[in-house]
Amino acid sequence: xxxxxxxxxxxxxxxxxxxxxxxxxxxxxxxxxxxxxxxxxxxxxxxxxxxxxxxxxxxxxxxxxxxxxxxxxxxxxxxxxxxxxxxxxxxxxxxxxxxxxxxxxxx
Amino acid sequence: xxxxxxxxxxxxxxxxxxxxxxxxxxxxxxxxxxxxxxxxxxxxxxxxxxxxxxxxxxxxxxxxxxxxxxxxxxxxxxxxxxxxxxxxxxxxxxxxxxxxxxxxxxx
DNA sequence: AATATAATTCGACGATTGTCGAACTATCTT
DNA sequence: AAGATAGTTCGACAATCGTCGAATTATATT
Numbered sequence: 001x002x003x004x005x006x007x008x009x010x011x012x013x014x015x016x017x018x019x020x021x022x023x024x025x026x027x028x029x030x031x032x033x034x035x036x037x038x039x040x041x042x043x044x045x046x047x048x049x050x051x052x053x054x055x056x057x058x059x060x061x062x063x064x065x066x067x068x069x070x071x072x073x074x075x076x077x078x079x080x081x082x083x084x085x086x087x088x089x090x091x092x093x094x095x096x097x098x099x100x101x102x103x104x105x106x107x
Numbered sequence: 108x109x110x111x112x113x114x115x116x117x118x119x120x121x122x123x124x125x126x127x128x129x130x131x132x133x134x135x136x137x138x139x140x141x142x143x144x145x146x147x148x149x150x151x152x153x154x155x156x157x158x159x160x161x162x163x164x165x166x167x168x169x170x171x172x173x174x175x176x177x178x179x180x181x182x183x184x185x186x187x188x189x190x191x192x193x194x195x196x197x198x199x200x201x202x203x204x205x206x207x208x209x210x211x212x213x214x
Numbered sequence: 215a216a217t218a219t220a221a222t223t224c225g226a227c228g229a230t231t232g233t234c235g236a237a238c239t240a241t242c243t244t
Numbered sequence: 245a246a247g248a249t250a251g252t253t254c255g256a257c258a259a260t261c262g263t264c265g266a267a268t269t270a271t272a273t274t
Contacts, residue, residue: 002190007272008221008269008270009220020134020140020209020210021135021136021137021140022211023130023238024131024132024134024135025135026139027127027128027131027209028128028131028132028135029128029261029262030126030128031262033128033131048220048221049220049221050221056262056263056264057263057264057265058222059219059221059222059224059263059264059265059266060262060263060264061221062221062222062223062262063222063262063263066222072239077239078221078270078271079204080219080220080271080272081218081219081220081221081270081271081272082219082221082271083220083221083222085172085229095181096209096212096213097203097205097208097209097212098206098208098209098212099205099209100205100235101204101205102127102204102205102206102209103127103201105203105204105205106203108260115239115240115251115252125256136231136232138232155250155251156251157250157251163232163233163234164233164234164235164237165250165252166233166235166251166252166253166254167232167233167234168235168251169231169250169251170231170233170252171232171251173249181254185240185241185251187240187241187242187249187250188240188241188242188249188250188251189241189246189249189250189251190250190252195258198265
């Protein structure tokens with residue numbers, strides 16, 4: 001019997017395990033900050049990676065999304081050929097109160 | 108006539124020129140985050156560099172204070188042989204609302 | 215089955231970063 | 245004048261980072 005490859009899945013860390021320094025580090029890059037600001041502008045609607053306007057290669061783009069994911073900021077799921085990502089808004093507001101508002105205030 | 112050396116002075120950037128990404132970058136290091144948290148705990152009282160408990164050399168310590176200063180987070184002035192530094196609280200609250208509260212919430 | 219779309223993975227690279235010891239500068243105390 | 249104290253500056257080093265093109269994987273469309 002044919003063993004189909006597993007669908008690519010993404011692991012998301014528990015928010016309680018995320019250090020503030022790691023969040024800051026993730027947000028210290030202008031591209032990544034722009035991604036988060038774009039997601040804020042989308043108001044909860046999930047975006048595909050390449051829906052975010054950035055002048056970087058797709059390899060770099062993929063890397064930045066990974067960093068944001070590992071820092072607990074975004075969550076991603078596969079939908080067809082796309083991977084849709086959204087902000088972990090509720091959890092972020094609980095564990096890092098004021099963070100999203102701060103970022104939004106600078107958008 | 109004897110030309111006395113100028114007293115060491117520190118330059119502090121205008122807060123309006125500071126990018127959010129630069130602030131995040133400055134706060135992405137655990138040592139620097141600890142420095143800011145210590146300053147928050149001091150509630151406005153200025154601290155000397157070595158009043159902040161850190162297990163790093165004084166060269167590294169000096170470097171971290173410089174990064175925080177360049178990112179607009181702290182201001183430093185020389186007092187005798189010490190250099191006293193404090194948070195730029197008022198300005199930070201104006202330009203980066205919620206930032207200090209966020210950091211304090213994680214101390 | 216062949217093509218198109220979306221994104222990841224893999225090296226590779228130059229640049230930046232955090233760290234340190236050693237030497238130096240500035241000030242205060244004795 | 246001689247020490248003591250507090251920081252800075254200067255290389256140097258390993259580690260991490262942002263970037264890319266090319267190859268790869270997975271899904272959808274034709």
